[in-house]
Amino acid sequence: MSPAIGAALDRVDGRAKVTGAARYSGEISLPNLSHAVLVGARIPSGRIIGIDCREAMVADGVLAVLTHLDLDRVAATPKLFPSLAGLTAHGQSFFPMQDDVVHYAGQPVAIVLADTLERAEHAATLVQVTYAETPSVTLLDAGRDRAYEPEKIFGGLVPGRNPTRGDPEAALRDAELNLDLTYRFAVNHQNPLEPSTTTAAWDDNDRLTVYDSTQGPTATQLSVAELLGLPPINVRVVSHYVGGSFGAKALIWPHVTLAALAARRIGRPVRLALSRDQMFHSCGHREEQEQRIRIGAGRDGRLTALTHDKISLTSHFDDWAETSLESAAIAYASPTYAGGYRLVRGNIITPTFTRGPGEATGMFALESAMDELAYLTGIDPLELRLRNHADNDPDTGKPWSSKGLKECYQRGAELFGWSDRDPEPGTRRDGQWLIGTGMATAAYPVAAPISPQRARARMYGDGSAVVEAGISEFGTGALTAMTQVAADGLGLPVHRVRFVGGTTDLPNIAAAVGSAGSGATSSAVHLACVQLRDQLIRHAVADQGSPLHGADPDTVVVRDGRMCRRDSPEVGETYHELLDRNHMPDVEALGTWMPVLPMGSDHAMHTFGAQFAEVAVDADLGRIRVRRLVGVFAPGRVLNRKTAHSQLMGGMLWGLGQALLEATRMDPHTGRYANENLADYLVPVNADAPDVTIETIEVPDSVVNPLGVKGVGEIGIVGTSAAIANAVHHATGRRIRELPITLEHLL
Amino acid sequence: MRPVSYSRVADVATAIGTVAADPGSAFLAGGTTEVDLQRIHVSRSRRLVDINDLPLRQIEELPGGGVRIGALARMSDVAQALPIRRRFPMISQALLLGASPQLRNMASIGGNLMQRVRCGYFRDVVAPCNKREPRTGCSALHGVNRGHAVLGTSEHCIATHPSDVGVAFMALDAVVLTQGPGGQRQIAIDDFYLVPGDRPDREHPLAHGELVVAIEVPPTPMASTSLYLKVRDRESYEFALASAAVAISLHDGTIDDVRLALGGIATKPWRARRAESVLTGAPATPETFTSAAEAELADAIGHGMNDFKIELARRTVVRALRMVTGDPQLHDGMAEGLLSEDGSGPADGSGPADGSGS
Amino acid sequence: MKSYVEAASAVQTADTAVVRGPNSVVVRLSVNGTVRNMLIEPRVSLLDALRDRLDLTGAKKGCNQGACGACTVWVDKRRVLACLTLAITCETREVTTIEGLSDGVDLHPMQQAFVTQDAFQCGYCTPGQIMSAVAFLAEGHAADDAQIREWMSGNICRCAAYPNIRAAIRQVRDDAATENPDAAG
Numbered sequence A: 001m002s003p004a005i006g007a008a009l010d011r012v013d014g015r016a017k018v019t020g021a022a023r024y025s026g027e028i029s030l031p032n033l034s035h036a037v038l039v040g041a042r043i044p045s046g047r048i049i050g051i052d053c054r055e056a057m058v059a060d061g062v063l064a065v066l067t068h069l070d071l072d073r074v075a076a077t078p079k080l081f082p083s084l085a086g087l088t089a090h091g092q093s094f095f096p097m098q099d100d101v102v103h104y105a106g107q108p109v110a111i112v113l114a115d116t117l118e119r120a121e122h123a124a125t126l127v128q129v130t131y132a133e134t135p136s137v138t139l140l141d142a143g144r145d146r147a148y149e150p151e152k153i154f155g156g157l158v159p160g161r162n163p164t165r166g167d168p169e170a171a172l173r174d175a176e177l178n179l180d181l182t183y184r185f186a187v188n189h190q191n192p193l194e195p196s197t198t199t200a201a202w203d204d205n206d207r208l209t210v211y212d213s214t215q216g217p218t219a220t221q222l223s224v225a226e227l228l229g230l231p232p233i234n235v236r237v238v239s240h241y242v243g244g245s246f247g248a249k250a251l252i253w254p255h256v257t258l259a260a261l262a263a264r265r266i267g268r269p270v271r272l273a274l275s276r277d278q279m280f281h282s283c284g285h286r287e288e289q290e291q292r293i294r295i296g297a298g299r300d301g302r303l304t305a306l307t308h309d310k311i312s313l314t315s316h317f318d319d320w321a322e323t324s325l326e327s328a329a330i331a332y333a334s335p336t337y338a339g340g341y342r343l344v345r346g347n348i349i350t351p352t353f354t355r356g357p358g359e360a361t362g363m364f365a366l367e368s369a370m371d372e373l374a375y376l377t378g379i380d381p382l383e384l385r386l387r388n389h390a391d392n393d394p395d396t397g398k399p400w401s402s403k404g405l406k407e408c409y410q411r412g413a414e415l416f417g418w419s420d421r422d423p424e425p426g427t428r429r430d431g432q433w434l435i436g437t438g439m440a441t442a443a444y445p446v447a448a449p450i451s452p453q454r455a456r457a458r459m460y461g462d463g464s465a466v467v468e469a470g471i472s473e474f475g476t477g478a479l480t481a482m483t484q485v486a487a488d489g490l491g492l493p494v495h496r497v498r499f500v501g502g503t504t505d506l507p508n509i510a511a512a513v514g515s516a517g518s519g520a521t522s523s524a525v526h527l528a529c530v531q532l533r534d535q536l537i538r539h540a541v542a543d544q545g546s547p548l549h550g551a552d553p554d555t556v557v558v559r560d561g562r563m564c565r566r567d568s569p570e571v572g573e574t575y576h577e578l579l580d581r582n583h584m585p586d587v588e589a590l591g592t593w594m595p596v597l598p599m600g601s602d603h604a605m606h607t608f609g610a611q612f613a614e615v616a617v618d619a620d621l622g623r624i625r626v627r628r629l630v631g632v633f634a635p636g637r638v639l640n641r642k643t644a645h646s647q648l649m650g651g652m653l654w655g656l657g658q659a660l661l662e663a664t665r666m667d668p669h670t671g672r673y674a675n676e677n678l679a680d681y682l683v684p685v686n687a688d689a690p691d692v693t694i695e696t697i698e699v700p701d702s703v704v705n706p707l708g709v710k711g712v713g714e715i716g717i718v719g720t721s722a723a724i725a726n727a728v729h730h731a732t733g734r735r736i737r738e739l740p741i742t743l744e745h746l747l
Numbered sequence B: 001m002r003p004v005s006y007s008r009v010a011d012v013a014t015a016i017g018t019v020a021a022d023p024g025s026a027f028l029a030g031g032t033t034e035v036d037l038q039r040i041h042v043s044r045s046r047r048l049v050d051i052n053d054l055p056l057r058q059i060e061e062l063p064g065g066g067v068r069i070g071a072l073a074r075m076s077d078v079a080q081a082l083p084i085r086r087r088f089p090m091i092s093q094a095l096l097l098g099a100s101p102q103l104r105n106m107a108s109i110g111g112n113l114m115q116r117v118r119c120g121y122f123r124d125v126v127a128p129c130n131k132r133e134p135r136t137g138c139s140a141l142h143g144v145n146r147g148h149a150v151l152g153t154s155e156h157c158i159a160t161h162p163s164d165v166g167v168a169f170m171a172l173d174a175v176v177l178t179q180g181p182g183g184q185r186q187i188a189i190d191d192f193y194l195v196p197g198d199r200p201d202r203e204h205p206l207a208h209g210e211l212v213v214a215i216e217v218p219p220t221p222m223a224s225t226s227l228y229l230k231v232r233d234r235e236s237y238e239f240a241l242a243s244a245a246v247a248i249s250l251h252d253g254t255i256d257d258v259r260l261a262l263g264g265i266a267t268k269p270w271r272a273r274r275a276e277s278v279l280t281g282a283p284a285t286p287e288t289f290t291s292a293a294e295a296e297l298a299d300a301i302g303h304g305m306n307d308f309k310i311e312l313a314r315r316t317v318v319r320a321l322r323m324v325t326g327d328p329q330l331h332d333g334m335a336e337g338l339l340s341e342d343g344s345g346p347a348d349g350s351g352p353a354d355g356s357g358s
Numbered sequence C: 001m002k003s004y005v006e007a008a009s010a011v012q013t014a015d016t017a018v019v020r021g022p023n024s025v026v027v028r029l030s031v032n033g034t035v036r037n038m039l040i041e042p043r044v045s046l047l048d049a050l051r052d053r054l055d056l057t058g059a060k061k062g063c064n065q066g067a068c069g070a071c072t073v074w075v076d077k078r079r080v081l082a083c084l085t086l087a088i089t090c091e092t093r094e095v096t097t098i099e100g101l102s103d104g105v106d107l108h109p110m111q112q113a114f115v116t117q118d119a120f121q122c123g124y125c126t127p128g129q130i131m132s133a134v135a136f137l138a139e140g141h142a143a144d145d146a147q148i149r150e151w152m153s154g155n156i157c158r159c160a161a162y163p164n165i166r167a168a169i170r171q172v173r174d175d176a177a178t179e180n181p182d183a184a185g
Helices: A014-019 A054-058 A117-124 A140-146 A168-174 A217-228 A254-266 A326-330 A359-377 A381-387 A405-416 A478-490 A517-542 A575-581 A641-660 A720-732 B012-021 B034-039 B075-080 B082-087 B089-096 B101-106 B109-113 B165-171 B221-225 B273-279 B286-297 B308-324 C046-053 C109-116 C126-139 C145-151 C162-179
Strands: A034-040 A046-052 A062-067 A108-114 A128-133 A177-185 A197-202 A208-212 A235-238 A270-273 A289-297 A303-314 A337-345 A433-445 A453-460 A465-468 A497-500 A556-559 A562-565 A572-574 A586-593 A606-618 A624-634 A692-696 B005-008 B025-028 B047-050 B059-061 B067-070 B175-180 B183-188 B211-217 B227-231 B242-251 B254-263 C025-031 C034-040 C072-075 C078-081 C094-096
Touching: A014 C109, A014 C126, A034 A117, A034 A254, A046 A108, A054 A062, A062 A117, A062 A254, A108 A117, A108 A254, A117 C046, A140 A303, A140 A337, A168 A289, A168 A303, A168 A337, A177 A359, A197 A254, A208 A217, A208 A254, A217 A235, A217 A254, A254 A270, A289 A359, A303 A326, A303 A359, A326 A337, A326 A359, A326 A433, A359 A381, A359 A433, A359 A641, A359 A720, A381 A405, A381 A433, A405 A433, A405 A606, A405 A624, A405 A692, A433 A624, A433 A720, A453 A478, A453 A517, A453 A575, A465 A478, A465 A517, A478 A497, A478 A517, A478 A641, A517 A556, A517 A562, A517 A575, A517 A586, A562 A575, A572 A575, A606 A720, A624 A641, A624 A720, A641 A692, A641 A720, A641 C162, B012 B025, B012 B047, B012 B175, B012 B211, B025 B034, B059 B082, B067 B082, B075 B082, B075 B089, B075 B101, B075 B109, B082 B089, B082 B221, B089 B165, B089 B221, B089 B227, B089 B242, B101 C078, B101 C126, B109 B165, B109 B211, B165 B242, B165 B254, B221 B242, B221 B254, B227 B308, B242 B308, B254 B273, B254 B286, B254 B308, B273 B286, B286 B308, C025 C046, C034 C046, C046 C072, C072 C126, C078 C126, C109 C126, C109 C162, C126 C145, C126 C162, C145 C162
Parallel strands: A034 A270, A208 A235, A303 A337, A465 A497, A624 A692, B005 B047, B025 B047, C025 C094
Antiparallel strands: A034 A108, A046 A128, A062 A108, A177 A289, A197 A208, A197 A270, A289 A303, A433 A606, A453 A465, A453 A586, A556 A562, A562 A572, A606 A624, B059 B067, B067 B211, B175 B183, B175 B211, B227 B242, B242 B254, C025 C034, C072 C078, C072 C094
């Protein structure tokens, strides 16, 4: 039996998804279901001085209109905390509709409940809110003079300054070559295709069931329970299918608890589906930011100094910045380094995770600057990166748990055809198209939850097994990959294993964020299955009726559901035979994995890859088309080649969107985004997506987790935008230090 | 969406009579504009009169080389109709570069003529907008106006007209046939689209209850090699940043006759008459094309974020003219594909220019 | 061209049409070959009628304004957007959704190809992609990848499975050509 792990198994949930049978959180039929629609503040800052609900109250079908005047108070003030911790995971330290203050446009100020969606939507427009508006800051530039250095960012988990190495200022002064470059980034929104949706239903015993589109059912459970002042046992969360997230559903935002509060008030189940425009101000975003990179280097291209400073816009209640400095700090062997964050408070919702959080912007800045250094020194961009390769973590000196970056460079260059590149910019034409190529390094920290991760395996008497963990399936392929992990752990073919996730009834797994999901879940699943297998083997060798009686358990292996002696495979029996003979209907085991924390490890843990892009730029019209993308990554163990490649491909095409299309544009006069829809917030369509070549380099990693899984969710986007921008420079000779790069930059 | 009642009618007279008699009613054809705007309360009809059963779907060749397109013919059907593809490829291309296949299956050609602007402030019912609520002000003037117009604007409105096919119709001097309480009318396309001036709420000269029944495109022999060029950020499913519909007649390298209209940059589909007059009688050279583009954009006004559109429009004009005159230096390195069977390929900037001129 | 040509005389204007709504009325829809009656207001979209009234949740709501394609269904065999279609306008038409594409036992070849080619991740756009793709092949523009890219651009996939979606469409197109060479091309 060949191992299931790594095989290109079709998605186990594929049939449900292609037939429309898969039910997402807004598709749960409940008797007496009512519909909630949020009314958002239309000003970014000020106070509510009046709410007139009379017209809405008497509209057909309306069940209730709730405002800050009558909504129940929440039992706790939420505290922003990244869901990796496995604890409460509020998206921001502010809960709306508790008083009359407006902190950001779109902040919920009323909830309208009606018997049908159409009636709720219409009545929501009849709520008349009057405001006393106060001055607001909604753009970085408007508050730049009030920027401050936060002590901690990221929910208090990350210091506001990175550890400094050496004396970068002195090294910059002494350097043969200096670069001082500033990069600007538009606001990005995750825009999963399924808008966040919560269906909340209470029973007679003050127990709540929440069907939620979430990256972590437990995160929803604990966060909602805390705000409602209930023990977690009173909150059950179900989340079988989630229509994409990309960070929008990683933390738990107010609408989830608002749905529960509304349902309790009217005594009916409530479905609250955010509209597309509400998705732009209800669950965070990638913040508006600017990053400054200074490089000192020798003429040989070797870095002697690197500084990396970021300034970004955050909310009034949280010191949030996506951690843009982590990978850039260790990507190259610069002997000196300094980096830190500055924040500007603005009238916006707290920013949050967006795919490739932090590093998708941080590595754009670094990798764009490295390309400039390559041109300054006349060294091939790939060679420049090899010269600066960090053999160990330049910060701590620790060895990498695994790396594989040089292999990625080499294989990527081969696949792309990098070696015969003419470095001269602006010289290749294909008709009116200017052709250019560029590359960049991809890097992303290996994150792990900071709480124990659990899974349960149950073998039935017939030798089939169900394996459970409380994850949600939001497109990562987790259900499929975990089926494979379980099959190998138990020694069963995949069709004899069913992996189940999607509710808080199951063993606890932290929300799958930061590419940590597959590592965390596979570890728990693997340990549960191995434990169950060993338990059954021990049972067999102790059973006088078993052909394996008396054997050393360490010499027994399982293949295709049959335990046998490694040295004489003909001696053995199936799980079924053992269980049947002993009248055992089932056997269970719980697997618990305690993650290794980076600071506690002797190794540095990071994922690496190499990105290559070819673009065509219309010489007259400035239009940019990506002709091809090649990405080679070393994400440790690949659990399913097919789904992993799909995720990496999706990440790279996200990078294309980040590079060329995606920008949410704030109007400082209204304090609202001016393009809160999918016709004006441009994401790539099929015609934008070139064919993408992807390979993975399997580097063994015995440190990160039991199976050596580093994750593929984020690394695909990191570096893509820099490779594209570098290719635009190669095509046109123009350096664009702003994302997205649009045609007006090139006219 | 506000409560709305519904009537379905089977003949033109009933349709007109019903809508004309009820000020709160509106025609409902493909619904791609009306349902959308009703939902966001920009359109506030209390009653929708479904006209999809009216017999207005024919696409007929007219003697002499013109065509008549029934107002309820779907964009997709018009784009594929042989008379259109043979005689007026710019119409077919403009349609196929617009919206998405699903929307084109729904949207009628009459509805396309009546579509509203895509200005974000027009669609945001709490923002000041002179078009939606006269005399409330124009939020776009100092707001996010990257997509807004640089020609035909006023201090009251700078919203860009979104139609692609309207640009082709404008180049071809199409005529809009209407029927209404006041009888039948023929309206020249240039008069059908109004610039905002001080009445941005008024986008066309139709009376309430007046129905577009057909559009006629007069014979234009040189249009058989015409093209539509659309420039945008995304490669598909996006409104134009700039576009051009062009047909040209050459004789010994001199331009005998030319039709040129621009989209994505003006408050209505924009007939480039100044450019046409520079081009007519001049040699078909890049220099001529540039002069024509400069003449047309001479009065263009940017409002900050959209300043680039002035230059982009110039370059779009030059590119379209080079394409339609078969400039051999233009060659498309990227395969494109809208209509491959007959080679009347798309013109997203570069397609193998199927316009050898004359 | 002289504008504003006045032609025939004024017509009689009389409001003679039957008015339904704005309160709920019985709307009769033929969906996937079955006639279904429901009591809905005229403002109810085909999408909400399918999802909330008929419990056919395969068609998805991604934007509710015609900008994403997740709600793609067929009306009289043509791919359209259910979010911009009022249910009441479909009474004399045949509506087909993903639930009606196959019998629930054997997958439609396009459904199978989407699984084989991994043409989706989260699955939310998938029913719309498949309804669009099947209609697209019937429309006959799928000669090459450039055409597939353009004609499938009305369906946004935020997971960006686009290259795999193209592979699935090629697979179905080429399998059909192999099985029935005369009908190909």
